[in-house]
Amino acid sequence: MSVGKPVWAQHVSRVVVFTGAGVSTASGIPDYRGPDGVWTRTPGLAEAFEYDRFMSDPAVRALFWRTYANHAAWDAAPNGAHRAIAALDRPGMALRVLTQNIDGFHQRAGLAERKVLELHGTMHRTDCTGCGRSLPTAEVRARVLAGEADPRCGGCGGVLKLGTVLFGQELDPVVLGNAAAIMQAAQLVIAVGSSLLVNPAAGLLALAVDRGAHLVVINRDPTPYDELAAEVIREDIEVAVPRVTGYLSGRPADA
Structure with a gap:
């Protein structure tokens, strides 16, 4: 066991990163x-x-x-958090990103289209x-x-x-079904930059926790899922995400 490595980061090979608007604010996207x-x-x-x-x-x-x-996303670029998440995609790690964002930054940071499920669609x-x-x-x-x-x-x-997906529209049932299956297979879920207030997308986290997955929440403000989390992190996302993903890759950012 690595010194200082959290329990939730040990022996993990199936990771889901769930992202909201906060992961893109450092790119200049409000x-x-x-x-x-x-x-x-x-x-x-x-x-x-x-x-x-x-x-x-x-x-x-x-x-x-x-x-x-x-929209600022037309001229903006992925930030350090997007790149750290993309870096998790390596041999021995089954990574999927479920995002509420529509900006396409996860793909632009290097993730294959099939690794990213855009729950609320795409602006492109x-x-x-x-x-x-x-x-x-x-x-x-x-x-x-x-x-x-x-x-x-x-x-x-x-x-x-x-x-x-606008308010008053249903999420695509195929996308939602795929997201549920991905969550239920996860060992670790990292929720980044989401208020976790918008359902049914946010409700997917409970599926993973109910199946025994650890949950790590990285967000500026409290969320309804903090009590279910193995760890809650309030730091700047561009600092916290590389450190958390570093635990999983064996290269903590502060090592």
């Missing part, structure tokens, strides 16, 4: 509910994330598309709600930046919607 969060600073913007409002009101769609056309794909056609969001973004406030499908004229 979270939603924090002190400087998107909805904290602009409370009215939250209605643009409600499916019924988005579908029924062109002004709400225009606000939504304007927000995402100027846009779907037509009429004919079902999909296209890269970069194409839609260019139209918005050129002055098209409420872009429509070029094929059928239907409403275009970002490939993400």
